[in-house]
Amino acid sequence: MTPPPLPPTPAQTIGPFYGYALPFPGGGDPAPAGHPDAVTVHGRVYDGEGQPIPDAMLEYWQAAPDGSRAGAPGSMRRDPTTGAVLGRHGVDFTGFGRVATDADGHWALRTLPPPADAPYLAVCLFARGLLRALFTRIYLTDPGAGGDALLDGLPPARRATLLAVAERERVHGFDIRLQGREETVFLEFR
Amino acid sequence: MSAQPTQADIDREIERYRAEAVPGQEQPPRDYPPYRSSLLRHPKQPSVVLTDPEAVELSGPVFGVTDVTELDSDLTRQHRGEPLGERITVSGRILDRSGRPVRGQLVEIWQANASGRYAHLRDQHPAPLDPNFTGSGRCLTDDQGGYRFTTIKPGPYPWRNHHNAWRPAHIHFSLFGTAFTQRLITQMYFPGDPLFRHDPILQSVTDEQARARLVADYDHGLAEPEFSLGYHWDIVLDGPTATWTEDGDQ
Numbered sequence: 001m002t003p004p005p006l007p008p009t010p011a012q013t014i015g016p017f018y019g020y021a022l023p024f025p026g027g028g029d030p031a032p033a034g035h036p037d038a039v040t041v042h043g044r045v046y047d048g049e050g051q052p053i054p055d056a057m058l059e060y061w062q063a064a065p066d067g068s069r070a071g072a073p074g075s076m077r078r079d080p081t082t083g084a085v086l087g088r089h090g091v092d093f094t095g096f097g098r099v100a101t102d103a104d105g106h107w108a109l110r111t112l113p114p115p116a117d118a119p120y121l122a123v124c125l126f127a128r129g130l131l132r133a134l135f136t137r138i139y140l141t142d143p144g145a146g147g148d149a150l151l152d153g154l155p156p157a158r159r160a161t162l163l164a165v166a167e168r169e170r171v172h173g174f175d176i177r178l179q180g181r182e183e184t185v186f187l188e189f190r
Numbered sequence: 191m192s193a194q195p196t197q198a199d200i201d202r203e204i205e206r207y208r209a210e211a212v213p214g215q216e217q218p219p220r221d222y223p224p225y226r227s228s229l230l231r232h233p234k235q236p237s238v239v240l241t242d243p244e245a246v247e248l249s250g251p252v253f254g255v256t257d258v259t260e261l262d263s264d265l266t267r268q269h270r271g272e273p274l275g276e277r278i279t280v281s282g283r284i285l286d287r288s289g290r291p292v293r294g295q296l297v298e299i300w301q302a303n304a305s306g307r308y309a310h311l312r313d314q315h316p317a318p319l320d321p322n323f324t325g326s327g328r329c330l331t332d333d334q335g336g337y338r339f340t341t342i343k344p345g346p347y348p349w350r351n352h353h354n355a356w357r358p359a360h361i362h363f364s365l366f367g368t369a370f371t372q373r374l375i376t377q378m379y380f381p382g383d384p385l386f387r388h389d390p391i392l393q394s395v396t397d398e399q400a401r402a403r404l405v406a407d408y409d410h411g412l413a414e415p416e417f418s419l420g421y422h423w424d425i426v427l428d429g430p431t432a433t434w435t436e437d438g439d440q
Contacts, residue, residue, distance in 0.1 A: 005287040008428035009403050010217050010395045012377040013225075015362065017308040021300030021326035022364060048230035061370045063246050073254030083259050096251035114246075122247045124373045129227030131218035131394050133373060135247065149242055158235075178231050188237035189247055189371040189430055 011132035016055050018126075019100060023057065024076045025085045027098040030060070030111045032090035037065065041121065041138060041164060041172045042108035045101055047129075048179030052105020056127035060097040060109055067115045071095040119143060120162075125176065135187040138174045139163050154185060161185050195352040197388055200224050204393045211396035217428070224390035226351050248432040250370040253296040253330065263329040265299075265341040273323035275304025275342035277418040280378070280406065283335040284425050286367060291335025292427065298364040299339060300326040306345030306359075315347050340418065346385055358385035358392065363425065371429030378423050379405045 014022075031038035045053045063069050072092035079086050088094055099107040114120060120137040139151065139162050146152060151159050161184045164172035176184045195203075203224040211219075220232040240247075266273055280299075284292040302308045302325060305317035309324050327339050344359045360377040367373070379392065386392055386405075395401040403426075412420020 003289070006285060006289055006426045007400065007403065008216055008287060009374065009376055009425045010400050011374055012218070012360075012362075012391060012394075012404065013227075014375045017302075017310040017313055018300060018362065020309050020324065021362070022298060051230075053231070059373065061246065061249075061251055069246060069249035071250070071252045073252050074256050075251065075253065077256045078259050080259055083261065094251065118244070118246050120246070122370050124370065126375055127231060129225070129229075129231035131220065131222060131225065131228060131391070133375060134233065135371075150238070150240060154238070179234055183233055183235050185235075186233050186237050187247075188239050189245065190239055190241050 013128060013131050014057060014126040016128045018057060019055075023098060023100045026087035027075070028107070028109050030075070030088070030094055030097045030109070032088070032093070035112060037112055038110050039113055039140065039170045039172060040108060040110050041140070041174060042106065043174040043176065044105040045107070045125070045127070045176045046105065046178065046180075050180065052101070053127055053178075054101055054103045054105055056101045056105070056107075056125060058099050058101070058107050059124045059126075060099075060111070061122045061124075062095055062111065062114045062120070063118045064093045064095055065112050065115055067117065069095075113140060119148075123176075134178075135189070136176065136184055137162055137187065138172075140172055150187075157182075158185050197352065197354055200352050200355070200390055201388060204387075204390060208393070208396045213397065215395075215397050216400045218394035218396075222390065222394040225394055228394075247370040248430060250366060250368060250372070252294075253366070254294070255330070257296065258328045258330055262327055263337075263339050265323065265325060265327045265339065267340075268324055269322040271322040273303065273320050273342050275320075275323075275345075277340070278343050279338065279340055279412045279414065279418050279420045280361065280423060281336065281338040281409075281412055281420070282406075282423040282425065284331050284337065284365060284367075284427065285335055286372065286427050286431065291333070292331055292365075292367050293333050293335060295331050295366050295368075296328065297331060297337045298326070298328050299341070299361050301341065301344040301361040302347055302359075304342050304345050306347030317345070317347070343380065346383075351390060356385055356388070358383040358389050365425060365427060367427040367429065367431065369429060369431035372427040372431065373429075374425070374427055376425075377404065380421065381405055381408055
C-alpha cells in the first residue's frame with residue numbers, strides 16, 4: 001500500500017529584496033570562459049502594461065551538449081578562505097544559471113547549446129507579484145512540425161512565444177510577457 | 191485617482207476571496223487582487239500541462255560542498271560583532287511528496303533584521319540597519335534531508351500594498367529538489383503572529399490547512415541553554431521527478 005502523498009508546502013512570492021541573497025557572480029555564465037561554442041541568450045521580462053520588470057529573477061536548467069542531465073556542482077563555488085564566490089571552474093558544465101533582471105528588465109545568459117533531442121533551456125521565473133514561480137522554455141532552434149510534443153500541441157501564435165529569435169551569430173533573443181496578446185506560454189508539470 | 195485602500199478594505203477583500211476559493215487549494219492562485227503587485231504580473235492564459243517523461247525539467251541542478259562554506263548557515267557570525275535581536279535556531283527537513291528526504295541539496299534563506307529592515311538599498315523603511323547582520327544564509331541538506339540555521343528573529347515591517355500595511359515576521363526560503371519541477375521559493379512565519387489575518391501574501395493561500403504549513407512550530411528541543419530559542423519547520427516539495435515516474439522499475 002502506498003501512503004497518500006504528503007501535502008506540499010505552498011509557495012510565496014520572492015518579494016523585492018532577494019538581491020543580496022540569491023544572485024551570485026557568474027550566475028549568468030554557465031558556459032566555460034572562452035568556450036568556442038558558447039551562445040548568448042537574452043531578453044526582457046514585461047508586465048501587463050508592457051513595462052519591463054526590474055525585480056525579476058530567472059533560473060535556467062538544461063541538458064549538457066552531450067545530452068547529460070546530471071548537472072554538476074560548483075555553480076556558486078566558494079573560496080573557503082574569504083567566503084567569496086570563485087565561480088565555476090570551467091571543467092564541468094553545471095547546467096544551471098541564475099540572473100536577476102536589471103533596471104531595464106533585461107537579462108542575459110552565456111551558455112552552451114543544448115543537445116538536438118532537448119533543444120531548449122528550462123526557465124523558472126520569480127518576481128515580486130508572482131505568488132508562485134512560472135515555468136517556461138526557450139527553444140534555441142525550431143524543431144519543426146513533429147519535432148517536439150509541447151510545441152506541436154500549441155497554436156502557431158502561442159508556439160512562437162517559446163522560440164528564441166536568432167539575432168546574429170550566436171546571439172538569441174527571447175522576451176517574456178506575463179500578460180497581453182503575446183503572453184508567453186507557461187508550463188505546469190504533472 | 192482613488193484613495194489608497196485601508197487595512198479594513200484589504201481585510202474585506204481577503205474574506206471575500208477566501209469565501210469564493212475552492213476548498214483544499216494547496217497553492218496560492220496566480221491572480222490574487224488583495225496583493226496588488228499580482229494584478230499586472232499574473233498570466234491570464236491557463237498554464238499548458240506537460241506530462242512528458244523525457245522533459246529536462248524532471249532532472250535538476252545539483253550543488254555540493256564547494257558551493258557553501260561552513261559559516262554560511264550561521265547568520266550571527268558573518269560580521270565582527272553580535273547582531274541585535276533574539277537569537278534563534280531554525281531547523282527541519284526537506285521531503286518530496288512521497289516522504290523521501292531531499293539529500294545534499296541547496297537551501298538558501300534571507301530575511302530582515304530584528305528591526306524589520308533588509309540590507310537592501312531599496313528598503314528605505316526608517317528602522318536601523320544592523321552592521322553585524324546581513325541576513326542571508328545557505329546550507330546543504332544532510333542525509334535525512336535536514337537543514338539547520340542559526341539566525342536572529344526578523345522583525346515585522348511596513349510595505350506599500352495599501353495604507354498602513356505591515357508584513358508579519360518571516361524568513362524567505364529557496365529550495366531545490368531532485369527535479370527542476372520542484373523548485374520552490376516560499377516564506378516561513380512564526381507562530382501566533384497577530385498580523386497573519388491582515389497579510390494578503392500569507393492569505394493568498396486560501397486553504398487554512400495549507401496556510402498553517404507555512405508557520406513554524408516553536409520547538410524547545412532546538413533551544414540552546416544560555417544561547418538561543420528554536421523553531422522547527424519541515425518543507426514538502428511539489429512536482430513530478432524522474433524517480434517518481436520510475437518508481438515501478440526500482
